[in-house]
Amino acid sequence: MGFDLQRRLVAEALGTGVLVATVVGSGIMADRLTGDAALALLANTLPTGAILVVLITCLGPLSGAHFNPAVTMVFALRRELAAGEAAAYVLAQMLGGLIGTLVAHAMFELPLFQVSATIRTGPAQWLAESVATFGLLLAILAGLRFRADAVPWLVGLYITAAYWFTASTSFANPAVALARAVTDTFAGIRPADLPAFIAAECLGAALAFALLRWLLVERETAGTARVA
Template identity: 55%
Template sequence: MTRALAAEAIGTTLLVATVIGSGIMAERLSAGNAAVALLGNAVATGAMLFVLITLLGPLSGAQFNPVVTLLLERGQDRQARIAVQFTGAILGTILAHAMFGHAALEIGTKVRSGPGQWLGEAVATFGLLMTIHLGTRFRPAALPALVAAWIVAGYWFTASTSFANPAVTLARAFTDSFAGIRPMDVPAFMIAQLAGGLAGHHAGRWLSADPAQALILVEPEGRTQP
């Protein structure tokens, strides 16, 4: 349990440091081009997710997300996991700010509100939970890449740029940078994330529940297997 909690804390810290740090770096290098800044932010976040899930997954499941932990974790350490995720997220903000010469904590001023953004958060978290369920069931070895790919895609196809994580959302309220969000916009994002995650959890469980419904896989030799 101690190692699992440490892995969750370290992973969430590095994830948020990547989200905020890459946002600051991308904004500085993009010369005001928001599309280029978003691309850099998305690629860095996806790459870090792949590394963290691959390396820390065997230790803690690499959840780094209170919605994922709430819906998937059944152990006695669920509350402790969520606590260290929120703590690690705030530490990630402080770490990113320290690297780029910002104050330890700031107040976010970027407006992220409205039905479209709330729907985007619900869709992003729905897809994340469904990806975890189906990836675990059908392609466990590819799960790190699948989750990373979903989040990178979410940066671009959702109106909210795919926060999909209450701990990350709260942490981003303490940065007045490219990745920031106004504190007053945080509660609606969290509600949308929980709703979307719950729907994705049930959809993923239903789709992957019956072992008899196996995929038909085509092997390189042209043979098929159930």
């Protein structure tokens, strides 16, 4: 990446903030416009998938468009990001996400500082978060290997689908989960449920890294191999 760390961190904070503002804001709007839970979830899903395409396309060339500590962790494991840079990315993502929640509250004239009361816990929820994050990293890593230009669409479409096929509605992002703990709205998660969610997300990302590290090796000759 040709941009200095300061600009990359601003891009990560900005992207995560806009993503969270979209998730929380569309959830608030959906909750105000309909009492149908399925329709509200659909109204929350489509803006989230759409904004991911926009953000990754626009900010990807600056920072890599992680917007997600689990993604940053995997890129650090791949040695594409130094440990110090990865830590700075994660801090920027968490800060950006929290600001995104505050902006969403302000746009809808809600109290800025809230604590979610929405319970999201249990083995099924944790498994869902592991599956959601595993699939997200699969889309990113395989997409980079075979169709790098399609990654914005792959991520946007995957998250749109994962909202509906996972029991947790696919947070798949520790920074977004943290930001959603401070909104007592449609998109919220109780702070007490965060540690297990984040652990499940990191586990799913680590499993994806391990599998894709093997799966994407292309043997070129009898004695050499290329790793994605």
